Amino acid sequence: MREDVGEVTTSLHRPTTDSSRSQPVGYDSFEWQQQPPPSNGVPRSAWTRQKRRLSRWHRPYTAVLIVLDLISTLVASYIADAFLEKSKSGFINRSWGLFDGIELFNFFAYVVLPLGWLLLLWINGTYDRRYLGLGSEEFKRVVRTSVTVVASVSLLAFATKTDLSRGTVATVSLSALVFILLSRVGARQFLHFARRSTGHGAHRMILVGTLPEALEVYTAVTRSPAAGLIPVAIHLTDGYAAARGIETPVPVYAGRDVLSLVREVGADTIAVCGSASAEPGELRRLAWQLEGTGVDLVVAPQLTDIAGPRVHIRPIEGLPLLHVEEPTLSGPGWLIKNLMDRSAAALGLLLISPILAIIAIGIRLSDPGPVFFRQTRVGHDGRTFRVWKFRTMYVDAEERKATLEELNESDGMLFKMKHDPRIFAFGQKLRATSLDELPQLINVLKGEMSLVGPRPLPADDGDYLGDVRRRLLVRPGITGLWQVSGRSDLSWDEAVRLDLYYVDNWSLTYDLSILWRTIFVVLKRKGAY
Numbered sequence: 001m002r003e004d005v006g007e008v009t010t011s012l013h014r015p016t017t018d019s020s021r022s023q024p025v026g027y028d029s030f031e032w033q034q035q036p037p038p039s040n041g042v043p044r045s046a047w048t049r050q051k052r053r054l055s056r057w058h059r060p061y062t063a064v065l066i067v068l069d070l071i072s073t074l075v076a077s078y079i080a081d082a083f084l085e086k087s088k089s090g091f092i093n094r095s096w097g098l099f100d101g102i103e104l105f106n107f108f109a110y111v112v113l114p115l116g117w118l119l120l121l122w123i124n125g126t127y128d129r130r131y132l133g134l135g136s137e138e139f140k141r142v143v144r145t146s147v148t149v150v151a152s153v154s155l156l157a158f159a160t161k162t163d164l165s166r167g168t169v170a171t172v173s174l175s176a177l178v179f180i181l182l183s184r185v186g187a188r189q190f191l192h193f194a195r196r197s198t199g200h201g202a203h204r205m206i207l208v209g210t211l212p213e214a215l216e217v218y219t220a221v222t223r224s225p226a227a228g229l230i231p232v233a234i235h236l237t238d239g240y241a242a243a244r245g246i247e248t249p250v251p252v253y254a255g256r257d258v259l260s261l262v263r264e265v266g267a268d269t270i271a272v273c274g275s276a277s278a279e280p281g282e283l284r285r286l287a288w289q290l291e292g293t294g295v296d297l298v299v300a301p302q303l304t305d306i307a308g309p310r311v312h313i314r315p316i317e318g319l320p321l322l323h324v325e326e327p328t329l330s331g332p333g334w335l336i337k338n339l340m341d342r343s344a345a346a347l348g349l350l351l352i353s354p355i356l357a358i359i360a361i362g363i364r365l366s367d368p369g370p371v372f373f374r375q376t377r378v379g380h381d382g383r384t385f386r387v388w389k390f391r392t393m394y395v396d397a398e399e400r401k402a403t404l405e406e407l408n409e410s411d412g413m414l415f416k417m418k419h420d421p422r423i424f425a426f427g428q429k430l431r432a433t434s435l436d437e438l439p440q441l442i443n444v445l446k447g448e449m450s451l452v453g454p455r456p457l458p459a460d461d462g463d464y465l466g467d468v469r470r471r472l473l474v475r476p477g478i479t480g481l482w483q484v485s486g487r488s489d490l491s492w493d494e495a496v497r498l499d500l501y502y503v504d505n506w507s508l509t510y511d512l513s514i515l516w517r518t519i520f521v522v523l524k525r526k527g528a529y
Contacts, residue, residue, distance in 0.1 A: 054268035054294040057201040057228075058129035064187060065132075069121060072179035073114040080172045081109060086165040109172075116152070117176065120145045133191050133201070134227050136509055139181060146177040192226035202228035203296065206262060208235045209273030211246065217273045217300045218249060233265045258286070262295055269296040306504060327504045329473055336508060341451050345444035352438060359390055359435060366426040369395040372439060377456035380475045384459045385448040388439035392427025393420075434522050440478045452511040453477025454499035471499045474506065484517040 080087045088105045124145045125131065131138040150173045157164045194200045205221070207214040214234045221229040236254040253261055258270060270290070272283060283299070290297055301322060310325045328334075349356075360371045373391040376384050394400075400422050423431065430436040443449040449456065456476035481498035482490060490498070502510075 055203050055296065058132055061132060061187070061191060061201065062127050062129070065127060065184065066118065068183040068187060069118060069180050070114055072183055073117045073176045074110060075179055076172045076176035077109040077113060079175055080168045081105075084165065084168050084171060087168045089163060089165045089168075113149075113153075113172070117145070117149060117180075120148050120152070121180075124148070133188060133195075134224075136513060138184065140509075142180055142184065143177065146173055149173055149176075191228075195228045196225045199230060202230050203269045204265070204267040205229055205231045205269045205271045205298070206233045206235055206258070206265065206267045207231050207250075207271050207273055208237060208258065210238045211236060211248075211252070213274030213300075213302065215248070217271060220300075221271075229269075231271075232267055233261065235261060259289065259293065259295070268294070269298055271298040271300050273300045274302045310505065327506065329503075329506070333508055337450065337511065338447070340508075341444050342447070344451060345441040349441050349445065355435075356438060359430065359438075362426050363391055366424045367391075367394055376459040377476065378459045378472065379448055379456065380472065382472050385443065385446075387449075387456055388442045390427075390430055390436040390439060392424070392430050392436050393422040394424060397422040437478055444478065448475070450475040450477045451479065452502075452514050453480055454502060455480055455482055455495070467500060468496055470503055471496070473503055479514060479518040481514065484514055484521050 121127065121142065124141045126138060126141045126145060131141065150169065153164070153169055153173075156162075191201050195202050207217055209217075211234070214236075218231050218234075221227060221231060231250050233250055234248060234252045235256060235258060236252060239254055251265075262268075262270065270286070272286070287297055306324060310327065312323045312325065313320050314323055315321070363371050370391060373389045373393075374386045375389075377387045379385050404420075404422075427436070440449055444451060453474050453476050454471040457471075481502045482495045485498055486494075
């Protein structure tokens with residue numbers, strides 16, 4: 001935290017004399033060309049504007065994705081060619097000019113099909129910088145491209161009366177899809193690592209608005225360094241006095257020309273926060289002013305923790321209205337979720353039953369007493385149930401809890417200690433690997449819990465009032481956003497915020513992504529104690 005409001009200047013165009021701000025730490029490939037701002041409304045080439053864009057991390061990243069996608073499609077064609085006997089059916093007895101059947105197959109398998117994949121990936125927007133690096137939209141567009149490829153190949157085969165092997169088409173399309181998705185996941189992980197460790201591949205933002213609004217946006221965008229949004233300055237719209245005596249994480253300015261401030265701090269993005277554009281037409285004029293400068297404009301409304309599928313922009317007579325739909329907490333999606341939960345729980349219990357037996361023996365050898373720990377928790381709609389967990393503490397743990405209350409490291413309803421003396425050695429290993437949670441599959445099978453959802457809280461902590469009570473709109477889960485975001489290392493307020501975010505933005509795709517992330521969190525043992 002730092003207090004830099006003393007650097008505020010009140011002159012609209014007065015340049016700063018602080019040379020330390022001219023090249024901030026982490027300045028990354030942003031080039032400013034001194035040129036007069038273009039007149040409002042003058043048309044310009046979209047190709048030219050792209051060349052002037054300040055944030056250029058996506059260009060080498062996109063080039064890497066193109067190479068990876070090309071390799072993926074070539075490998076998919078090779079697998080079908082090498083391992084399927086009928087892969088060349090439909091080409092053997094055909095010829096086209098100087099090509100015989102085999103050469104014609106190779107031409108389509110290793111030239112036309114890979115280039116067709118790349119073309120359709122580009123048409124479907126999988127290289128659009130807005131979808132790279134974060135979120136599931138990039139992967140959805142890759143899957144959509146795969147469907148388009150299969151449909152195009154089938155239509156082409158029908159039009160040319162070519163009897164293609166269905167197994168070959170399925171093998172090539174599915175394997176190419178899997179390879180492309182895996183390569184993009186790997187590329188994204190590398191990008192996230194670069195953003196977290198060096199700050200490269202990120203957008204440097206100036207937050208424009210009142211101080212509370214700007215700080216709220218700052219908190220939101222810095223929660224995830226992998227998002228690649230780095231606030232470097234705050235430009236106050238309500239004057240210098242609003243920030244006097246308040247410590248801020250980045251320098252604060254007021255009464256400055258925004259474009260000159262962008263050049264000064266090496267930013268490439270302006271984020272308008274909340275009600276900063278209260279004056280009619282102000283935001284539109286700012287957008288005009290930024291045309292041709294290469295600076296991105298982002299609008300952060302006073303609407304937090306609501307995901308994209310619930311937000312729709314519906315323009316009426318040039319006025320973009322932001323519609324927020326109600327969260328979907330019933331219907332076919334929830335029926336599919338329930339069936340998926342119970343089926344996976346039944347199959348999981350069957351497959352891991354030998355592991356459960358070994359863990360039970362280990363607990364009995366470590367400390368005489370019951371194998372399972374049963375505690376009453378609050379579930380869907382406030383109904384209580386008894387959760388199943390492997391016992392990891394000595395049998396007198398509840399009696400000893402009263403003597404350890406002063407050592408509680410959690411600021412919420414749960415009692416947490418990193419080095420809890422009530423946990424025996426084998427139980428500590430179970431907690432570190434999350435194996436003590438496996439019996440909760442019984443609760444999932446009974447419909448009391450879900451695979452993914454808010455964490456189940458004890459029922460002896462009184463009524464759930466205010467925002468916390470909203471967690472009870474869905475079934476609690478074995479894993480959830482709090483588990484993949486830090487688990488016990490999170491504060492109570494942050495854990496509640498994540499649980500409420502899940503309730504408001506649930507989807508089957510989101511559940512699958514949380515389950516995928518859970519695997520890596522368990523392997524890293526992050527926040528498990």
